[in-house]
Ligand SMILES: Nc1ncnc2c1ncn2[C@@H]1O[C@H](COP(=O)(O)OP(=O)(O)O)[C@@H](O)[C@H]1O
């Protein structure tokens with residue numbers, strides 16, 4: 001086990017800059033999630049950590065050791081790939097033990113280690129099959145087995161669950177979390193799925209266009225997104241953005257929007273400099289509830305989407321569409337007027353020009 | 359309506375089969391005829407009226423060819439030249455194809471194109487320079503020299519074909535192997551080549567068949583019985599006053615035997631390659 005430091009890492013392919021000054025520290029036993037849309041450079045960063053790709057600048061430290069010039073095989077890392085990358089010509093047993101075989105571990109010890117890993121992942125009965133004879137979920141488990149069998153300093157995962165169907169994905173997510181709790185190995189996990197990021201990570205780096213937008217624990221990312229990109233990328237349904245003008249009212253700050261004003265009591269931000277200017281209020285769907293209150297929005301119901309535990313209601317507030325997560329019994333009808341009370345303590349205000357949180 | 363459609367479909371089927379059977383006939387008939395000729399007595403071959411099916415059968419042509427004409431030496435020479443060519447291609451071409459498939463280096467595209475351009479010149483153009491070079495280095499009239507000459511024009515084909523098979527092997531597998539503790543070359547030998555095994559086999563067989571059947575270079579670059587290959591030897595049997603049809607046919611039949619065997623191997627490997635290529639789910 002070890003810490004991981006990524007110091008000012010850059011990467012260009014020709015003239016195209018793919019990673020721009022990435023700085024991340026992961027504590028020993030930490031779980032870092034690299035989250036971002038496709039093509040933002042997550043896999044490239046992971047490949048640089050693994051040593052499969054050279055960086056164009058900056059340092060990677062595993063423990064206290066600078067590994068810039070260390071071969072992948074000598075970094076004592078293990079990686080699970082999106083395609084699982086199981087060796088198709090070898091049976092599962094040899095797939096899992098291949099790393100030990102290459103490290104010249106005695107066959108008896110190797111066999112025991114493979115057996116332990118297989119038991120942990122419940123794949124003992126598959127050991128003599130070839131990867132081609134396994135289902136997607138089973139391959140996934142074998143790929144994990146290959147990673148844990150070596151007891152590495154660092155686990156690297158590149159979208160390991162994205163080829164699984166929805167149900168299996170949730171199952172394996174839990175499995176990965178359980179494994180991490182049990183083994184405590186420092187982990188870097190790449191995904192474009194925000195739910196995976198929030199559930200697994202002790203630290204989440206949200207990336208876009210090769211730049212880290214925010215690096216924080218999942219709670220901070222969710223509650224206090226650094227900018228509108230992070231705010232919109234995290235959470236489902238996505239955060240509502242209500243445009244308006246910030247004004248000083250009688251009882252405190254208010255947001256004047258197209259369909260009225262919204263009192264901003266209990267705001268967690270210092271927004272003094274923005275009074276009288278345009279701002280965008282970020283309101284998560286679950287901060288809205290039906291009924292009147294000290295701070296409320298009124299609009300007209302547009303679409304109602306019952307999902308079982310919740311009812312998603314999309315309403316038009318002064319021409320802006322707002323999604324509210326209401327209780328299962330709340331079933332307003334399209335066209336009806338609707339009043340939503342807002343939990344203003346959880347509102348985030350953004351500068352609409354820069355997109356940053358004020 | 360339905361009737362016309364099924365009738366036009368029938369017509370279409372008939373036309374397809376006529377064309378296919380015709381093409382198959384053109385491909386197979388010469389071989390069958392050669393085979394039948396090789397079993398005929400000399401006086402039954404050149405006759406006033408054409409005799410397709412021999413009325414009597416003899417293996418005399420084969421016996422005579424094997425015992426009197428030095429044919430075994432020719433076949434052995436061909437075997438040596440073919441094997442050497444394949445080995446040279448394997449040794450140099452496999453690594454080259456892997457590099458072309460996996461690395462982005464300066465001049466990569468130009469090199470690959472250069473390999474193709476070599477193939478575009480007619481072989482005749484290369485023979486004279488090759489002849490001079492071989493004479494200079496003392497490899498004229500030797501099986502090794504001939505194998506090197508063959509390698510010079512078969513290697514590009516080998517590299518291009520094999521690169522295709524390497525390209526088809528997912529790169530993530532090598533990444534996995536390198537993290538698991540192999541070097542790049544180790545990953546190639548332990549992971550990529552086993553996957554591309556059938557492709558490698560097929561490529562080798564194509565090179566082997568091309569080398570086995572080659573005539574022009576062999577004619578120019580060999581002069582003695584010691585290094586001559588079977589196509590040249592067979593051609594030299596055609597004398598000014600005699601045409602030993604029976605022996606020529608027998609020689610032809612013997613020489614396509616290895617080709618048939620090799621093709622049988624490729625075919626099985628290719629079918630196996632198609633069905634076992636389950637890398638991804
Ligand atoms: N070998 C390469 N050559 C050129 N561009 C590349 C190469 N690998 C990745 N890229 C580019 O780098 C960017 C980031 O890729 P990647 O790290 O795979 O994104 P992600 O994993 O976040 O989807 C993409 O725009 C991709 O096109």
Ligand SMILES: [Mg+2]
Nearest residue numbers: 042043044159
């Ligand atoms: Mg990726």
